[in-house]
Each structure stands twice: as structure tokens, then as C-alpha cells.
Amino acid sequence: MEKDNTWKTYSAEECVELEQINRSYKSCLDEGKTERECVKLAVKMLREHGYRDLKEFIDGQKTLGAGDKVYAVCMGKSIAAFHIGTEPLEKGMNILGAHIDSPRIDVKQNPLYENEELSYLDTHYYGGIKKYQWVTLPLALHGVVAKTDGSLVEIHIGDKEEDPVFAVTDLLVHLASKQMEKKANAVIEGEKLDLLFASRPLSSDGSLEKEEKDAVKANVLRILETTYGISEEDFVSAELEIVPAGNARDCGIDRSMIMAYGQDDRVCAFTSLFALLDVDKVEKTACCILVDKEEIGSVGATGMHSRFFENVVAEMTALTGGSSDLRVRRALQNSKMLSSDVSAAFDPMFAETFEKRSSAFFGKGLVFNKFTGSRGKSGSNDANAEYLAEIRRAMDRKHVAYQFAELGKVDAGGGGTIAYIMANYGMEVIDSGVAVLCMHAPWEITSKADVYEAYKGYKAFIEEM
Known part of the structure; x- marks a missing residue:
């Protein structure tokens, strides 16, 4: 009726x-x-x-x-x-x-790695998602890191105006002829949802440390230690969730809806x-x-x-x-x-x-x-x-x-x-x-x-x- x-x-x-x-x-x-x-x-x-x-x-x-x-x-x-x-x-x-x-993307327990001087977090998606919807979006990192000394570090990166954001990359359309032939559930595979995390190598006194192995990852670890007091081992006892960055917004010219x-x-x-x-x-x-x-x-x-x-x-x-x-x-x-x-x-x-x-x-x-x-x-x-x-x-x-x-x-x-x-x-x-x-x-x-x-x-x- x-x-x-x-x-x-x-x-x-x-x-x-x-x-x-x-x-x-x-x-x-x-x-x-x-x-x-x-x-x-x-x-x-x-x-x-x-x-x-x-x-x-x-x-x-x-x-x-x-x-x-x-x-x-x-x-x-x-x-x-x-x-x-x-x-x-x-x-x-x-x-x-x-x-x-x-539904979201979760960070794995041994996630941090470097590939061709780009640093990533390895992930696993949570719940029913269309994986292709999660690429090239501004993403935020929320969660907790539990340390062996009993302390709990809260992580909130990506939602404040001054915060950096993160992304999952996608193949440029100019090279995507084969990708576009795939079924929607295979256009982006689960293992391709890794989070682009950093690209700057570790430096000392303004000069790059060229001999440093995985220098970008090393720089990430330095930032994590100095900013949050956490080490690579602490990822094992962390619950970190990757979610869209940004606040709930009114939707529609009449402001009748909410998008969030x-x-x-x-x-x-x-x-x-x-x-x-x-x-x-x-x-x-x-x-x-x-x-x-x-x-x-x-x-x-x-x-x-x-x-x-x-x-x-x-x-x-x-x-x-x-x-x-x-x-x-x-x-x-x-x-x-x-x-x-x-x-x-x-x-x-x-x-x-x-x-x-x-x-x-x-x-x-x-x-x-x-x-x-x-x-x-x-x-x-x-x-x-x-x-x-x-x-x-x-x-x-x-x-x-x-x-x-x-x-x-x-x-x-x-x-x-x-x-x-x-x-x-x-x-x-x-x-x-x-x-x-x-x-x-x-x-x-x-x-x-x-x-x-x-x-x-x-x-x-x-x-x-």
C-alpha cells in the first residue's frame, strides 16, 4: 500500500x-x-x-x-x-x-613493508564490500595499539583538517584495457587493497641515507616511534581499521539527506x-x-x-x-x-x-x-x-x-x-x-x-x- x-x-x-x-x-x-x-x-x-x-x-x-x-x-x-x-x-x-x-579494511598483524621505495600496510577487508569502491579514496586510520607494558595507544589519523590521509591505488585507465575486461568482483583483488603509507626515505641531517635498506620503511618506523611510541613489533597486538576520511555531510541541494x-x-x-x-x-x-x-x-x-x-x-x-x-x-x-x-x-x-x-x-x-x-x-x-x-x-x-x-x-x-x-x-x-x-x-x-x-x-x- x-x-x-x-x-x-x-x-x-x-x-x-x-x-x-x-x-x-x-x-x-x-x-x-x-x-x-x-x-x-x-x-x-x-x-x-x-x-x-x-x-x-x-x-x-x-x-x-x-x-x-x-x-x-x-x-x-x-x-x-x-x-x-x-x-x-x-x-x-x-x-x-x-x-x-x-564494512571496512583491517590492517594485518605483520603489515609494514616496502616495495620499490613505497611503503605499504598489508590489509584484509572486513565484511561484505565491493572492493573496487575502496580505491583512490581519502582514507583514515583508526584503532588501538596494545603494548607489552600494558598501555594502550589510540590512533586517529586522517579525519582532522591538518591530518594526512591514505589511499589504495588503482591502475590508470590508459593501461587498464585488460583490467576492464574482468568481472567486478575481480577488478580489484583482496591482496591489492594494501594501503599506500609513505614514500620518503629516512634522512640524517638533511641528506638521504642511500645505504639504508628499506629506507622508506625505516622512516615510517622512526615516525611511529617518535610520534606514538610504538615499534614494528607492536603491530602484532594492534587493532587498526581503515575507514573513509571525512565527516558526515548533508546531501542534496535541499539538505534532506545524510551521506556518511x-x-x-x-x-x-x-x-x-x-x-x-x-x-x-x-x-x-x-x-x-x-x-x-x-x-x-x-x-x-x-x-x-x-x-x-x-x-x-x-x-x-x-x-x-x-x-x-x-x-x-x-x-x-x-x-x-x-x-x-x-x-x-x-x-x-x-x-x-x-x-x-x-x-x-x-x-x-x-x-x-x-x-x-x-x-x-x-x-x-x-x-x-x-x-x-x-x-x-x-x-x-x-x-x-x-x-x-x-x-x-x-x-x-x-x-x-x-x-x-x-x-x-x-x-x-x-x-x-x-x-x-x-x-x-x-x-x-x-x-x-x-x-x-x-x-x-x-x-x-x-x-x-
Whole structure:
């Protein structure tokens, strides 16, 4: 069925609030380009709103009661925040879940090398990308280097105006006749995504050290030592991510859209966090969980497949009435969740891959996907019809614009979220999110109206379910 473009419905006051939400969102995108940066920013925002580390309650053997606000962090790359409600925890929670990892290029553990007096960092891409999209772009380097003395060095190079940027090179078109004959997935091979890092040899007193072996690499090591206090061996215990350089920008002559890196899935993560921070009293405990590793299968200790969330809920049940495995199981099974991940926006330039009647459109609000998966709904959480009716009722009460969609044509491909993982607990789960153009590209595009409606929808879910 046809949905109105929400831009046509906004009052002047709503337009002001819309811009405020989107300004905050763009600032979060600029400050959170990696999982660690997102978690660090989330902790800062939570503490500003009165949230406390759950460890304070555990270590102090304090109880949790209605109105208390706590958070727990997993290895600096996932976080769960809770606003305790007036109802017992075993009655369930209203959970907003999203992921904060995004497709990118990672630096390998033994990366630094020199080739024909050019220095490179060896890389491995992370998540589903079109490799050819990552060449000849200004790139930034973000991450941490863990040293054996226990210190952690944070790296942020490429996003400040005065910073240098980096690049992955491509073959000039004049010599690319053979390259242009290749399939798109082979035009740029994974091993060709190495980062151009430096070209100046080590010098002493202004003169080049001609006898120095790998003099450009030697100069890089000198810079790393003097500027950051790290050595080549320290790369082994580093997590360095290569991301597009530059800030989130308004897109379009009308400034109606946002173009930025990492909107999959930080557009859902930050609007979910905004919603949690903006609710006052809640009956059911409200939760926002932001996790890592979704783009590679939600694996590992910081992914949704880990026991982190379950363990945190167990700690909370112990602090709200006594430890009990049955209480934990009840709390999880009786919960309701929005598994918030982006959806594919209908693109008229590639209309042949979409089924228009079941597509998400820019400016028409929060997107709900009853199922995701691929082809025959493989790997999908298929939400119950009764739950969909509850969702519709909650959104209508708060005048949230929303739409229901699928991810492209039935046999065109597909994708997954964390929904099926949380559904293993027996809770009601549905996929929801924001429609995105150019998903998984270095720069993705969203509608400001949809960002605003997502915030409203997530807040409505907490307050009305």
C-alpha cells in the first residue's frame, strides 16, 4: 500500500526537532568510526544521563530498583544499557538491539613493508564490500595499539583538517584495457587493497641515507616511534581499521539527506541510544544493546552469539531479587525486541533488482522487515503476525511513520541480522531499521526524515510495548 512522504506532514516545530536529531546523529558518526569509538561515545552519553557501570553495583553488592540506570561493556566493543522498570525483570524487557561494526579494511598483524621505495600496510577487508569502491579514496586510520607494558595507544589519523590521509591505488585507465575486461568482483583483488603509507626515505641531517635498506620503511618506523611510541613489533597486538576520511555531510541541494561512512548500522544504533536516553519512567525494563561482529556473522566474544548479554541479564536478576536460572530464562523469553538494522532503499537507477510493492522508500519512515534471510527465507527470523499487530498499534499511538518491506526481489540475494540469535531465547523479535542507499559502500545515504522517524519509533517501542 502507498505511504505518504513524511516531509509533507511535518509542522515547523517537527522540522526543528528533526534537524536537532540529525545534527546529533552526524556528530556521533564523526566521533564513532569504529566499534571501540562507538562504545566510548555511548559510555560518555550514558554517564551524562545518570547511567552507572553495572560493576559498581556488583562490586558494592548493591541492589537494583526501579529507576536505576546501568550499563555493561564487553571488551570495549559491545555495550548493553538498561533503564530498570517498575515491573519485575522476569516479566521481560523492551530491547532495542543494533550493531556498531561496519564494512571496512583491517590492517594485518605483520603489515609494514616496502616495495620499490613505497611503503605499504598489508590489509584484509572486513565484511561484505565491493572492493573496487575502496580505491583512490581519502582514507583514515583508526584503532588501538596494545603494548607489552600494558598501555594502550589510540590512533586517529586522517579525519582532522591538518591530518594526512591514505589511499589504495588503482591502475590508470590508459593501461587498464585488460583490467576492464574482468568481472567486478575481480577488478580489484583482496591482496591489492594494501594501503599506500609513505614514500620518503629516512634522512640524517638533511641528506638521504642511500645505504639504508628499506629506507622508506625505516622512516615510517622512526615516525611511529617518535610520534606514538610504538615499534614494528607492536603491530602484532594492534587493532587498526581503515575507514573513509571525512565527516558526515548533508546531501542534496535541499539538505534532506545524510551521506556518511558507517550508517549500516550506526543509524539504528545511535537513534536507539537517543531513544533510551530520552525516556523517563518505564514499566518494563528498557534495554539498548549495541554489538560487534554482525558483518561477519555475529561471532566472537563481542558478537551477538556470545553469552555476554545473557550473563549481564543474569547479573541483573541477581541484583533485583536473587540469583535464579529460571528468572533469567523468564526475563529473556518474556522480552520483546526490535532487531534494528538497515534496509535497502528503493533505487530507481537499479529498479530491476527490487520488487516495488515490497520495497522501502526514502522519506516514508521506519522500516519493518517481517523476515530477512535469502531466497526461501533461509537464515531468517520470521516474526509472528500477533507481534506485528502490537508493533503497528504502538507506532500508531505515537504517530510514527513506518513501512513494511523486503530486501529486494526473492531470488536477487538477501542478508541477515541479529534477530534470529535473540529469537533463540523464545522472545518476540522483528527486524526494523532505516532505508539506506548505497549500503556497504564507503559512503552511504539516508533520509533525515527516516532518521527522525526511527528515533520516534524506537522511543515509542520502549514506552508503549
